[in-house]
């Protein structure tokens with residue numbers, strides 16, 4: 001499977017949650033809820049949600065099924081719901 005999200009998401013210039021500008025060197029991460037690119041501040045807020053753990057479990061199961069990769073694969077889409085990354089232009 002190709003990774004179209006990489007191009008589209010990894011270099012997003014704004015947080016899709018709060019609209020904060022993201023530059024190439026800023027850390028960003030994927031939302032556990034809707035897979036959009038969000039800033040680390042929004043990620044922290046997301047982690048406070050009461051259903052975060054359940055959502056994470058469901059997301060990971062679905063994501064591994066879709067990509068056929070373990071979520072710990074650092075090149076994988078699923079991984080970046082947990083690990084922040086920077087845009088590599």
Ligand SMILES: [Zn+2]
Pocket residue numbers: 015016017018019020038039040041042
């Ligand atoms: Zn944000």
